[in-house]
Amino acid sequence: MGNIFTSxxxxxxxEGIAGKYVKVAISPEESFKYPTGRAGLEAQxxxxxxxxxxxxxxxxxxxGVGNPFSLGPLRTGETVLDIGCGAGVDSIIAAxxxxxxxxxxxxxxxxxxxxxxxxxxxxxxxENVTFxxxxxxxxxxxxxxxxVVISNGVFNLVPDKEEAxxxxxxxxxxxxxxMLADQVLTxxxxxxxxxxxxxxxx
Amino acid sequence: xxxxxGFTDVEMVSETGFNSSPVTKGVLIRAKTxxxxxxxxxxxxxxxxxxxxxxxxxAAYSEGAIDRKTKHLIxxxxxxxxxxxx
Numbered sequence: 001m002g003n004i005f006t007s008x009x010x011x012x013x014x015e016g017i018a019g020k021y022v023k024v025a026i027s028p029e030e031s032f033k034y035p036t037g038r039a040g041l042e043a044q045x046x047x048x049x050x051x052x053x054x055x056x057x058x059x060x061x062x063x064g065v066g067n068p069f070s071l072g073p074l075r076t077g078e079t080v081l082d083i084g085c086g087a088g089v090d091s092i093i094a095a096x097x098x099x100x101x102x103x104x105x106x107x108x109x110x111x112x113x114x115x116x117x118x119x120x121x122x123x124x125x126x127e128n129v130t131f132x133x134x135x136x137x138x139x140x141x142x143x144x145x146x147x148v149v150i151s152n153g154v155f156n157l158v159p160d161k162e163e164a165x166x167x168x169x170x171x172x173x174x175x176x177x178x179m180l181a182d183q184v185l186t187x188x189x190x191x192x193x194x195x196x197x198x199x200x201x202x
Numbered sequence: 203x204x205x206x207x208g209f210t211d212v213e214m215v216s217e218t219g220f221n222s223s224p225v226t227k228g229v230l231i232r233a234k235t236x237x238x239x240x241x242x243x244x245x246x247x248x249x250x251x252x253x254x255x256x257x258x259x260x261a262a263y264s265e266g267a268i269d270r271k272t273k274h275l276i277x278x279x280x281x282x283x284x285x286x287x288x
Contacts, residue, residue: 034220034228044218065228066218072232156226165207172235178209180233181218183226 005159017157018110025087025112028063036063041089045070050096054089058120061087064152066181069093077101078147081171083136084108084154088117088129094150095129105141107134136164144173156183209233 005013028036035043037060041051044067051059068090074080074097082091085106095104106129108114117131134140136151136158149168158164168178204212211234218228263273281287 033222040220044220065220065222066230068230071215071230153222153228162203162207165204165209169208169235174235175237176235178204178231178233178235180231182229182231183222184229185225186227187225 010159013157013159014109021086021110022112024063025110025116028061028087032063034065037061040064046093050093053096054092055123058087058089058092058123061116061120062089063087064090064181065183066152068150068152068179068181069097071179072177074098074102074148079145080104080148080150081139081141081146082106083139083149083151083168084157085117085131086113086152088120088131090150090152091117091129091131092120092124092126094148095126098128100128102128104129105146106131107136107139109133109135137167139167139171141171143170144176145171146176147173148177148179150179152181153183155180204231204233208236210236 034040038051038056041059041062041064042048044064046067046069063086074094076097076099078098079102080091080094080098082088082094082104085091085108088106091104091106095102098104106114106117108117108131111133114131114133121129121131132140136154137160149172155161155164172178211232213232215230215232218230220228222228263270268276
Protein backbone atom coordinates (compact mmCIF):
# COMPACT_ATOMS: atom_id res chain seq x y z
CA MET A 1 0.00 0.00 0.00
CA GLY A 2 2.92 2.29 0.83
CA ASN A 3 3.98 3.25 -2.65
CA ILE A 4 0.62 4.84 -3.49
CA PHE A 5 1.52 7.78 -1.27
CA THR A 6 3.73 10.53 -2.62
CA SER A 7 6.28 12.15 -0.35
CA UNK A 8 3.95 15.18 -0.27
CA UNK A 9 1.10 12.90 0.94
CA UNK A 10 3.35 11.47 3.62
CA UNK A 11 4.39 14.92 4.75
CA UNK A 12 0.73 15.97 5.08
CA UNK A 13 -0.12 12.79 7.00
CA UNK A 14 2.78 13.36 9.39
CA GLU A 15 1.83 17.01 9.86
CA GLY A 16 -1.80 16.01 10.49
CA ILE A 17 -0.75 13.50 13.15
CA ALA A 18 1.73 15.92 14.72
CA GLY A 19 -0.95 18.66 14.79
CA LYS A 20 -3.34 16.48 16.75
CA TYR A 21 -0.84 14.87 19.10
CA VAL A 22 0.86 18.11 20.12
CA LYS A 23 -2.61 19.02 21.47
CA VAL A 24 -2.98 15.56 23.03
CA ALA A 25 0.33 16.05 24.86
CA ILE A 26 -1.14 19.12 26.53
CA SER A 27 -4.72 17.97 27.22
CA PRO A 28 -5.60 14.36 26.34
CA GLU A 29 -9.04 14.58 27.94
CA GLU A 30 -10.40 16.87 25.22
CA SER A 31 -9.07 14.94 22.23
CA PHE A 32 -10.91 11.60 22.18
CA LYS A 33 -14.43 10.22 21.94
CA TYR A 34 -13.80 7.59 24.63
CA PRO A 35 -12.72 7.84 28.28
CA THR A 36 -9.06 8.75 28.85
CA GLY A 37 -6.90 9.00 31.97
CA ARG A 38 -7.72 6.90 35.01
CA ALA A 39 -11.30 6.29 33.79
CA GLY A 40 -9.95 4.86 30.53
CA LEU A 41 -7.45 2.62 32.34
CA GLU A 42 -10.15 1.30 34.68
CA ALA A 43 -12.66 0.73 31.84
CA GLN A 44 -10.02 -1.36 30.05
CA UNK A 45 -9.39 -3.46 33.18
CA UNK A 46 -5.75 -2.65 33.73
CA UNK A 47 -4.36 -4.35 36.84
CA UNK A 48 -5.72 -2.29 39.78
CA UNK A 49 -2.60 -2.93 41.82
CA UNK A 50 -0.40 -1.39 39.12
CA UNK A 51 -2.86 1.48 38.61
CA UNK A 52 -2.82 2.30 42.31
CA UNK A 53 0.94 2.68 42.17
CA UNK A 54 0.70 5.26 39.34
CA UNK A 55 0.58 8.93 40.24
CA UNK A 56 -2.56 10.83 39.30
CA UNK A 57 -0.66 12.87 36.73
CA UNK A 58 0.76 9.79 35.00
CA UNK A 59 -2.60 8.02 34.70
CA UNK A 60 -4.27 11.28 33.57
CA UNK A 61 -2.20 11.21 30.38
CA UNK A 62 -3.49 7.78 29.26
CA UNK A 63 -5.43 7.81 25.99
CA GLY A 64 -5.16 4.22 24.76
CA VAL A 65 -7.87 2.40 22.84
CA GLY A 66 -7.51 -0.90 24.69
CA ASN A 67 -5.40 -2.91 27.13
CA PRO A 68 -2.56 -4.72 25.32
CA PHE A 69 -1.61 -6.49 28.58
CA SER A 70 -4.97 -8.28 28.55
CA LEU A 71 -3.56 -10.30 25.62
CA GLY A 72 -1.05 -12.10 27.80
CA PRO A 73 1.34 -11.48 30.66
CA LEU A 74 4.78 -9.94 30.39
CA ARG A 75 7.39 -12.01 32.20
CA THR A 76 10.07 -10.67 34.47
CA GLY A 77 13.31 -9.92 32.65
CA GLU A 78 11.73 -9.45 29.22
CA THR A 79 12.57 -6.63 26.82
CA VAL A 80 9.60 -4.71 25.47
CA LEU A 81 9.12 -2.11 22.75
CA ASP A 82 6.10 0.22 22.92
CA ILE A 83 5.50 1.60 19.41
CA GLY A 84 3.84 5.00 19.56
CA CYS A 85 4.23 5.21 23.33
CA GLY A 86 2.67 8.67 23.54
CA ALA A 87 2.88 9.92 27.12
CA GLY A 88 4.39 6.59 28.12
CA VAL A 89 1.70 5.15 30.41
CA ASP A 90 1.79 1.66 28.83
CA SER A 91 5.62 1.75 28.80
CA ILE A 92 5.65 2.54 32.52
CA ILE A 93 3.12 -0.25 33.22
CA ALA A 94 5.20 -2.69 31.11
CA ALA A 95 8.34 -1.70 33.04
CA UNK A 96 6.58 -2.49 36.31
CA UNK A 97 5.62 -5.91 34.94
CA UNK A 98 9.06 -6.93 33.60
CA UNK A 99 10.82 -5.74 36.76
CA UNK A 100 14.32 -4.35 37.19
CA UNK A 101 15.90 -7.15 35.12
CA UNK A 102 13.65 -6.33 32.16
CA UNK A 103 13.86 -3.34 29.87
CA UNK A 104 11.28 -1.19 28.09
CA UNK A 105 11.78 1.21 25.21
CA UNK A 106 8.99 3.65 24.42
CA UNK A 107 9.17 5.09 20.92
CA UNK A 108 7.08 7.88 19.42
CA UNK A 109 7.05 10.06 16.33
CA UNK A 110 6.11 13.25 18.17
CA UNK A 111 8.78 15.00 20.34
CA UNK A 112 6.12 16.74 22.47
CA UNK A 113 4.65 13.36 23.44
CA UNK A 114 8.12 12.07 24.34
CA UNK A 115 8.67 15.09 26.55
CA UNK A 116 5.43 14.26 28.36
CA UNK A 117 6.56 10.61 28.62
CA UNK A 118 9.90 11.62 30.17
CA UNK A 119 8.07 13.90 32.63
CA UNK A 120 5.84 10.97 33.58
CA UNK A 121 8.84 8.66 33.99
CA UNK A 122 10.46 11.12 36.38
CA UNK A 123 7.37 10.74 38.60
CA UNK A 124 8.20 7.05 39.06
CA UNK A 125 11.24 5.32 40.51
CA UNK A 126 11.69 3.09 37.44
CA GLU A 127 15.17 2.80 35.96
CA ASN A 128 14.43 0.29 33.20
CA VAL A 129 12.62 2.56 30.72
CA THR A 130 14.00 4.77 27.98
CA PHE A 131 12.09 6.90 25.50
CA UNK A 132 13.27 7.69 22.01
CA UNK A 133 12.01 9.27 18.82
CA UNK A 134 11.29 7.08 15.82
CA UNK A 135 8.82 6.07 13.14
CA UNK A 136 6.87 2.79 13.09
CA UNK A 137 7.80 2.40 9.43
CA UNK A 138 11.53 2.49 10.16
CA UNK A 139 12.18 1.20 13.68
CA UNK A 140 15.57 2.42 14.92
CA UNK A 141 16.58 -0.94 16.47
CA UNK A 142 18.68 -3.93 15.40
CA UNK A 143 16.95 -7.17 14.52
CA UNK A 144 15.77 -9.54 17.27
CA UNK A 145 16.02 -6.84 19.95
CA UNK A 146 12.75 -7.51 21.81
CA UNK A 147 10.70 -10.31 23.37
CA VAL A 148 7.47 -8.35 23.08
CA VAL A 149 6.19 -5.42 21.03
CA ILE A 150 3.12 -3.60 22.29
CA SER A 151 1.23 -0.80 20.60
CA ASN A 152 -1.93 1.04 21.54
CA GLY A 153 -3.94 3.04 19.02
CA VAL A 154 -1.05 3.74 16.67
CA PHE A 155 -1.02 1.48 13.61
CA ASN A 156 -4.25 3.04 12.31
CA LEU A 157 -2.18 6.23 11.85
CA VAL A 158 0.69 4.54 9.99
CA PRO A 159 0.54 5.03 6.19
CA ASP A 160 2.45 1.89 5.20
CA LYS A 161 1.06 -0.67 7.63
CA GLU A 162 2.52 -3.73 5.93
CA GLU A 163 6.06 -2.33 5.95
CA ALA A 164 5.60 -1.32 9.58
CA UNK A 165 4.41 -4.83 10.49
CA UNK A 166 7.40 -6.39 8.72
CA UNK A 167 9.67 -4.11 10.74
CA UNK A 168 7.96 -5.32 13.93
CA UNK A 169 8.86 -8.89 12.91
CA UNK A 170 12.45 -7.80 12.26
CA UNK A 171 12.98 -6.28 15.73
CA UNK A 172 11.19 -9.14 17.54
CA UNK A 173 13.13 -12.26 18.50
CA UNK A 174 11.99 -15.54 16.89
CA UNK A 175 8.82 -16.60 18.71
CA UNK A 176 8.39 -13.00 19.95
CA UNK A 177 4.93 -11.67 20.81
CA UNK A 178 3.09 -8.74 19.28
CA MET A 179 0.25 -7.41 21.46
CA LEU A 180 -1.79 -4.79 19.70
CA ALA A 181 -4.73 -2.60 20.68
CA ASP A 182 -5.93 -0.50 17.78
CA GLN A 183 -8.75 0.97 15.74
CA VAL A 184 -9.88 -0.90 12.66
CA LEU A 185 -12.29 0.29 10.00
CA THR A 186 -15.76 -1.21 10.09
CA UNK A 187 -16.41 0.02 6.53
CA UNK A 188 -14.32 -0.49 3.43
CA UNK A 189 -11.36 1.83 2.86
CA UNK A 190 -11.91 5.15 1.08
CA UNK A 191 -11.60 4.46 -2.62
CA UNK A 192 -9.05 7.05 -3.59
CA UNK A 193 -5.69 8.05 -2.18
CA UNK A 194 -6.76 11.67 -1.74
CA UNK A 195 -9.50 10.84 0.75
CA UNK A 196 -7.17 8.41 2.55
CA UNK A 197 -4.62 11.20 2.99
CA UNK A 198 -7.39 13.54 4.18
CA UNK A 199 -8.53 11.03 6.80
CA UNK A 200 -5.09 11.06 8.41
CA UNK A 201 -4.24 14.69 7.87
CA UNK A 202 -7.66 16.11 8.68
CA UNK B 203 -2.45 -7.98 6.65
CA UNK B 204 -0.73 -9.04 9.88
CA UNK B 205 -0.53 -12.62 8.62
CA UNK B 206 0.64 -11.42 5.20
CA UNK B 207 3.48 -9.51 6.85
CA GLY B 208 4.76 -12.86 8.20
CA PHE B 209 3.29 -13.23 11.68
CA THR B 210 1.94 -16.58 12.87
CA ASP B 211 -0.82 -17.37 15.40
CA VAL B 212 -2.67 -14.14 14.55
CA GLU B 213 -5.76 -13.81 16.68
CA MET B 214 -8.28 -11.00 17.02
CA VAL B 215 -9.18 -11.54 20.63
CA SER B 216 -11.91 -9.02 21.40
CA GLU B 217 -13.28 -5.55 20.88
CA THR B 218 -12.30 -2.92 23.44
CA GLY B 219 -15.46 -0.84 23.28
CA PHE B 220 -13.36 2.31 22.69
CA ASN B 221 -14.29 3.48 19.20
CA SER B 222 -12.73 6.68 17.93
CA SER B 223 -15.26 7.26 15.16
CA PRO B 224 -18.56 5.81 13.91
CA VAL B 225 -16.68 3.80 11.26
CA THR B 226 -13.88 2.38 13.45
CA LYS B 227 -13.80 0.08 16.45
CA GLY B 228 -11.16 -0.68 19.04
CA VAL B 229 -9.83 -4.22 18.86
CA LEU B 230 -7.23 -6.37 20.61
CA ILE B 231 -5.01 -8.50 18.39
CA ARG B 232 -2.14 -10.78 19.30
CA ALA B 233 0.38 -12.48 17.03
CA LYS B 234 3.75 -14.19 17.18
CA THR B 235 6.87 -14.08 15.07
CA UNK B 236 7.86 -17.42 13.55
CA UNK B 237 10.40 -19.50 15.44
CA UNK B 238 13.75 -19.92 13.65
CA UNK B 239 12.75 -23.25 12.11
CA UNK B 240 9.49 -21.76 10.78
CA UNK B 241 11.29 -18.83 9.21
CA UNK B 242 13.91 -21.03 7.54
CA UNK B 243 11.09 -23.13 6.12
CA UNK B 244 9.26 -20.12 4.82
CA UNK B 245 12.14 -17.94 3.63
CA UNK B 246 14.28 -20.48 1.81
CA UNK B 247 12.98 -21.66 -1.55
CA UNK B 248 13.91 -25.11 -2.84
CA UNK B 249 16.43 -23.73 -5.38
CA UNK B 250 18.11 -21.81 -2.52
CA UNK B 251 18.26 -25.05 -0.56
CA UNK B 252 19.97 -26.91 -3.42
CA UNK B 253 22.47 -24.04 -3.70
CA UNK B 254 23.11 -24.15 0.06
CA UNK B 255 23.61 -27.95 -0.05
CA UNK B 256 26.07 -27.60 -2.97
CA UNK B 257 27.97 -24.97 -1.04
CA UNK B 258 28.16 -27.25 2.02
CA UNK B 259 29.13 -30.27 -0.08
CA UNK B 260 31.91 -28.41 -1.89
CA ALA B 261 33.24 -26.92 1.35
CA ALA B 262 33.27 -30.36 3.01
CA TYR B 263 35.14 -31.98 0.11
CA SER B 264 37.54 -29.12 -0.59
CA GLU B 265 41.25 -29.88 -0.65
CA GLY B 266 42.70 -29.52 2.84
CA ALA B 267 44.85 -31.59 5.18
CA ILE B 268 43.10 -34.51 3.47
CA ASP B 269 42.81 -34.34 -0.31
CA ARG B 270 39.47 -34.48 -2.13
CA LYS B 271 39.91 -38.03 -3.45
CA THR B 272 40.77 -39.45 0.00
CA LYS B 273 37.75 -37.64 1.54
CA HIS B 274 35.48 -39.28 -1.05
CA LEU B 275 37.03 -42.71 -0.32
CA ILE B 276 36.53 -42.22 3.44
CA UNK B 277 32.89 -41.21 2.78
CA UNK B 278 32.42 -44.29 0.58
CA UNK B 279 33.89 -46.57 3.27
CA UNK B 280 31.69 -44.93 5.92
CA UNK B 281 28.60 -45.41 3.72
CA UNK B 282 29.41 -49.10 3.15
CA UNK B 283 30.12 -49.64 6.85
CA UNK B 284 26.75 -47.99 7.65
CA UNK B 285 24.96 -50.35 5.26
CA UNK B 286 24.14 -47.76 2.57
CA UNK B 287 24.96 -50.16 -0.27
CA UNK B 288 21.51 -51.47 -1.14
